[in-house]
Amino acid sequence: MKVPSPKRLRRKNRIAALLLAAFVVQASACPALAGSRGAGYFPNIPLITHEGESVRFYDDLVENRVVAVNFIYTSCPDSCPAETAKLKQVYNELGDRVGRDVFMYSISIDPEHDTPAVLKKFRKKFQIGPGWVFLTGEEADITLLRQKLGLYLDEIQDGSGDHNISFIVGNDRTGKWIKRSPFDNPKSLANLIGYGLFDGMLQRSNARSYANVPDAPKYSRGEYLYRSRCASCHTIGGGESLGPDLHGVTKLRDHAWLVRWLKEPDEMLAEGDPIARELFERYNQLAMPNLRLDDADAEALIEFMAAQSRRVGRAR
Ligand code: HEC
Numbered sequence: 001m002k003v004p005s006p007k008r009l010r011r012k013n014r015i016a017a018l019l020l021a022a023f024v025v026q027a028s029a030c031p032a033l034a035g036s037r038g039a040g041y042f043p044n045i046p047l048i049t050h051e052g053e054s055v056r057f058y059d060d061l062v063e064n065r066v067v068a069v070n071f072i073y074t075s076c077p078d079s080c081p082a083e084t085a086k087l088k089q090v091y092n093e094l095g096d097r098v099g100r101d102v103f104m105y106s107i108s109i110d111p112e113h114d115t116p117a118v119l120k121k122f123r124k125k126f127q128i129g130p131g132w133v134f135l136t137g138e139e140a141d142i143t144l145l146r147q148k149l150g151l152y153l154d155e156i157q158d159g160s161g162d163h164n165i166s167f168i169v170g171n172d173r174t175g176k177w178i179k180r181s182p183f184d185n186p187k188s189l190a191n192l193i194g195y196g197l198f199d200g201m202l203q204r205s206n207a208r209s210y211a212n213v214p215d216a217p218k219y220s221r222g223e224y225l226y227r228s229r230c231a232s233c234h235t236i237g238g239g240e241s242l243g244p245d246l247h248g249v250t251k252l253r254d255h256a257w258l259v260r261w262l263k264e265p266d267e268m269l270a271e272g273d274p275i276a277r278e279l280f281e282r283y284n285q286l287a288m289p290n291l292r293l294d295d296a297d298a299e300a301l302i303e304f305m306a307a308q309s310r311r312v313g314r315a316r
Pocket of ligand 1: 081082085225226229230231232233234242243244246249253258261262265276279280281283285286287288289291301
């Protein structure tokens with residue numbers, strides 16, 4: 001027997017995983033069960049929106065809707081801003097369908113600190129428009145909800161602030177619910193939320209199927225990191241986004257400053273580094289998250305930002 005190469009094996013495993021994912025979606029889409037389905041399962045807890053409006057989780061937010069739900073807390077220095085920025089890309093992809101066909105909810109796990117006013121401010125930093133609602137409530141209720149949604153991990157309830165950053169997307173009419181990482185490709189997430197979850201849409205001839213997803217291109221380490229961790233807030237030569245345009249930044253800043261900045265921007269800001277303070281004020285007081293990068297990551301990113309700036313410069 002011919003032994004498959006490791007590359008082919010990985011490919012086979014990936015195809016098997018995709019088929020399994022497609023099967024889970026299909027299997028739970030039993031038409032006989034269609035209709036509003038979650039009433040008996042989801043706790044109908046009271047919550048308050050960033051506008052101060054009182055709502056019930058199931059009755060007002062979920063019933064008969066396609067929704068995406070995640071949990072955040074606004075004082076979180078790393079994963080939540082990165083997660084929110086990623087979901088913002090999904091939100092942008094979905095455009096004005098958010099709030100009409102699909103609904104996005106970010107619920108605070110730190111209700112004591114995250115009052116409606118604090119949530120409203122956080123939302124504004126990310127320039128989030130209508131259709132994506134931030135919510136707070138009673139801690140015990142929210143914990144129950146996280147447990148019911150399968151987004152509560154016992155092992156990290158240690159006060160460190162670590163929490164499960166997956167999010168749940170689902171359609172209450174069909175009872176299809178899927179867990180996803182916000183760090184997946186924003187276009188495929190938008191496609192899943194915007195089309196994949198709708199009744200009968202998977203059968204549509206022009207619906208994109210998992211089998212047609214092209215192989216991931218091979219990126220250098222720096223480009224891979226940039227695309228997966230930074231592109232939700234930055235461009236290189238494409239103008240300002242949530243953060244500054246990074247075109248030419250490797251020439252503008254001292255190398256050592258840049259390496260440290262990529263590794264611990266939160267500490268530099270806390271220490272009152274003048275450049276960090278000036279940028280923080282300029283960018284809506286949205287702090288660049290600490291993405292837990294090491295020296296090798298920082299060097300790879302700097303190399304990529306420099307090379308990409310040169311490419312952009314040549315193309316102009
Ligand atoms: C959640 C959004 C967000 C993410 C993700 C993010 N940044 Fe930033 N970045 C910012 C903001 C906002 C600023 C402006 C400084 C501030 O407000 O803290 C900034 C500033 C910077 C600066 C300084 C620019 C200058 O003029 O000196 C660099 C360099 C940078 N980011 C690189 C990166 C890289 C590389 C990544 C990925 C590893 C990344 N950022 C991820 C939001 C983000």
